[in-house]
Amino acid sequence: MSALNHVRVVEIAEAVAGEYCGKLLADFGAEVIKIERPGSGSPTRAMGPFLDDEPGAERSGLFAYLNTNKRSVALDLGDAAGRETLGALLAKADVLIDDHAPGWLAEMGLDAQALAEKFPQLIACSITPFGQSAPPERRHATDLTVMQASGWGYHTPSGADPDKPPLKGAGRFLPSYEGGLDGAMCVAAALFGREERGTFIDISMQETLASRVDYVLAQMVAGEMDVGEERTRFDLGGPAGIFPCRDGFVYIFASAPTHWEAIKTLTGNPEWAQAYPDNWLERGLSPERIAQVRGAIVEWLKGEGKDEAAEKAQALGLTLVPLNNADDLERSPQLAHRGYFEEVAHSVLGTRRYPGVPYRMSATPAVLDRAAPMLGEHDALLDEGANA
Known part of the structure; x- marks a missing residue:
């Protein structure tokens, strides 16, 4: 029943x-x-x-x-x-x-x-x-x-x-x-x-x-974030975004020190990254740093499939998910x-x-x-x- x-x-x-x-x-x-x-x-x-x-x-x-x-x-x-x-x-x-x-x-x-x-x-x-x-x-x-x-x-x-x-x-x-x-x-x-x-x-x-607009709207209601009509008002900044990979696209969300540690590992621990403070995603954002990190992510993803990248990133605690189409969902081992x-x-x-x-x-x-x-x-x- x-x-x-x-x-x-x-x-x-x-x-x-x-x-x-x-x-x-x-x-x-x-x-x-x-x-x-x-x-x-x-x-x-x-x-x-x-x-x-x-x-x-x-x-x-x-x-x-x-x-x-x-x-x-x-x-x-x-x-x-x-x-x-x-x-x-x-x-x-x-x-x-x-x-x-x-x-x-x-x-x-x-x-x-x-x-x-x-x-x-x-x-x-x-x-x-x-x-x-x-x-x-x-x-x-x-x-x-x-x-x-x-x-x-x-x-x-x-x-x-x-x-x-x-x-x-x-x-x-x-x-x-x-x-x-x-x-x-x-x-x-x-x-x-x-x-x-x-x-x-x-x-x-x-x-x-x-x-459903998660904590960004809640922060505005609580007075912890400025409210405005600009479309970028909801953007938290940082290197988060949609990136191309070998067989499609992935979305990455990064806002915490643990995310930064994962990004460094995935991109081969480049020497320049060692000078960044651990909490820079929270308190040290700058256009130069964001551009440099996004460039490193793009280089890493060139040789990665979206499912492979998601598995590696999630194992390290980084929020990275594949952007799936209908065919991807039909073939998904998890959904099967x-x-x-x-x-x-x-x-x-x-x-x-x-x-x-x-x-x-x-x-x-x-x-x-x-x-x-x-x-x-x-x-x-x-x-x-x-x-x-």
């Missing part, structure tokens, strides 16, 4: 954040009924990558990943009959997931107050870029907007060039995935506290991502050992390897036992709602 068996979720979300939240709940055993637009389905069905690069409602790899273990019903929420059927489904549900812009729920007659009055047993979770109380100009923000507003555009990578356009961050939808993860955890917590039904969870993706990728059979896409869940619960594990549904595959569930 999975952790969330006997929990029923109605998902009216139509973007990555809400669908990822629903996926996590579904993979841990919840029955997730996904409401989709008749004819076209969720907008994520029109987002690639596509099988053989041919767009199609059942050919999207993104939709397939985000909607494992769910059930799909086609229901037009734009008319009164559709909303009435939705209400009947909600009357028998434990959780509602939404990620439309603020104001949309109210237009559907499903704002927080209405939900509490009509469905007091329901836990509702809304995931939006800046939360339900966002001003109008922020209600339709994108992941790029959220990435910059959270501080990560300044913090990634160390020493970002202020003369270049804003960075979009890792992947396409990092804020959405993080917001969806927080939404799923909040829903699980609310389910655990069964006596607290009628809960409305308001997730701001910007707040979620800002909470953990059984991270799982095969799922889909009637159109075929049998494919899917990323699993990056954490395991021994007694109630997540299970990918059903591919994403065809559009309207489970419309029979609507009869249950109509006859409720």
